[in-house]
Amino acid sequence: MGSTRLPGKSMMDLAGAPLIGRIIERVKRAKKINKIVLATTKKSEDDILEEVALQSGIYAFRGSENDLVDRYYQAAKAFNANIVLRLPADNPIPEPSEYDRIIEYHLRGESEFSSNITQINKNGYPDGIGAEVFNFNVLEEIWQRCTDSQKRKHLALNFYDYCNQKAVDSLYRVGTIDCPVEFSRPDLVLDVNTYEEYKFIREIYEYLYPKNPDFHIIDVIKWYDNIYLKKAGKYE
Numbered sequence: 001m002g003s004t005r006l007p008g009k010s011m012m013d014l015a016g017a018p019l020i021g022r023i024i025e026r027v028k029r030a031k032k033i034n035k036i037v038l039a040t041t042k043k044s045e046d047d048i049l050e051e052v053a054l055q056s057g058i059y060a061f062r063g064s065e066n067d068l069v070d071r072y073y074q075a076a077k078a079f080n081a082n083i084v085l086r087l088p089a090d091n092p093i094p095e096p097s098e099y100d101r102i103i104e105y106h107l108r109g110e111s112e113f114s115s116n117i118t119q120i121n122k123n124g125y126p127d128g129i130g131a132e133v134f135n136f137n138v139l140e141e142i143w144q145r146c147t148d149s150q151k152r153k154h155l156a157l158n159f160y161d162y163c164n165q166k167a168v169d170s171l172y173r174v175g176t177i178d179c180p181v182e183f184s185r186p187d188l189v190l191d192v193n194t195y196e197e198y199k200f201i202r203e204i205y206e207y208l209y210p211k212n213p214d215f216h217i218i219d220v221i222k223w224y225d226n227i228y229l230k231k232a233g234k235y236e
Contacts (some may be wrong), residue, residue: 001043001045001046001048001049002041002043002045002046002065003090003193005193005194006192006193006194006195006198009090009192009198010049010089011048011049011052012192012198012202013202014092014201014202014205014209015202015205015206015209015210018052019092019192019198019201020038020049020052020089021052021056022092022205023087023089023091023092023094024036024038024052024053024056024058025056025213026093026094026095026096027087027094027096027099028056028057028058029096029214030096030097030099030100030103031096031100032099032100032103032104033085033099033103035058035059035079035081036058036059037058037059037060037061037075037079038050038052038053038058038059038060038061038089039060039061039063039071039072039075040060040061040062040063041062041063041064041065041071042062042063042064042065043065046062050062059079061074061075061078061079063075066152066153067152067153068152068153068154068155069139069142069143069146069151069152069153069155069158070143070152072084072086072139072155073139073140073143076136076139077136081136082135082136083103083106083107083133083134083135083136084133084134084135084136084139085099085102085103085131085132085133086131086132086133086134086155086156087099087131088117088128088131088191090191090192090193091128091129091190091191091192092128092190092192092201092205093128093129093190093201093204093217093220094128094129094130094131095129095130095216095217097216098116098125098129098130098179098217099130099131101116101177102114102115102116102130102131102133102176102177103133105133105175105176105177106133106134106175110173110175111172111173111174111175112134112135112138112159112171112172112173112174113132113133113134113138113156113159113160113172113173113174113175114132114133114134114174114175114176114177115130115131115132115133115156115160115174115175115176116129116130116131116176116177116179117130117131117132117162118130118162118186119162119165119186120160120162120165120174120175120176121176122186123176123177123178123179124178124179124181124184124185124186125179125184125186126179126183126185126186126187126188126189126190126217126221127186127188127189127190127191128188128189128190128191129190129217132155132156134159138172139155142155142158146158158172159172159174160174182218183217183218183221185221188220188221188224190220200228203228204220204223204224207223207227208220208223
């Protein structure tokens with residue numbers, strides 16, 4: 001709730017429910033996730049997030065505001081997690097089937113850090129429908145030895161630099177999967193960091209959710225290409 005660029009974004013409305021509630025709703029459809037834990041801060045302004053989590057039938061954990069490595073570690077430890085899936089809470093259109101696919105890939109043991117969040121190895125994914133996966137023992141190693149404040153705040157930086165598209169530590173193998181060709185659209189950004197991005201996501205929900213609450217990323221792409229771009233005068 002304390003986002004500097006868009007305060008309170010987690011509770012902003014998407015088709016009659018808060019943004020965080022819509023994320024939970026979609027994540028619950030993934031078949032290979034055993035427990036869902038909303039890991040937020042101990043600040044009073046985030047009390048509402050814990051309430052939404054419990055009302056949604058998932059777990060909640062309260063931890064450090066700025067030491068995200070510690071928050072993830074303590075949450076994973078509290079719930080006896082063996083494998084951790086990090087789900088960004090500013091991605092309101094997670095794709096449950098792609099969560100299952102990245103979990104299946106990780107379970108093959110080919111990498112310590114598996115991600116289909118963005119363009120790792122030019123995987124072709126839209127930005128905002130995937131997740132990161134890592135084993136608890138690796139998280140514990142980082143929790144014990146990492147002293148860099150940025151890497152404590154941004155867990156992925158212990159494995160991969162998304163901005164420069166490169167692995168950052170030879171200790172850990174980084175892996176991904178290719179996005180299915182029918183929705184391989186790396187040009188599409190489905191994050192919410194600004195009010196303009198929120199309005200864009202709100203339009204998607206207002207159009208697609210009443211027709212099908214379980215809408216797929218393919219439905220989003222069809223809406224984007226055939227309605228949104230035409231309306232914006234960017235496509236003929």
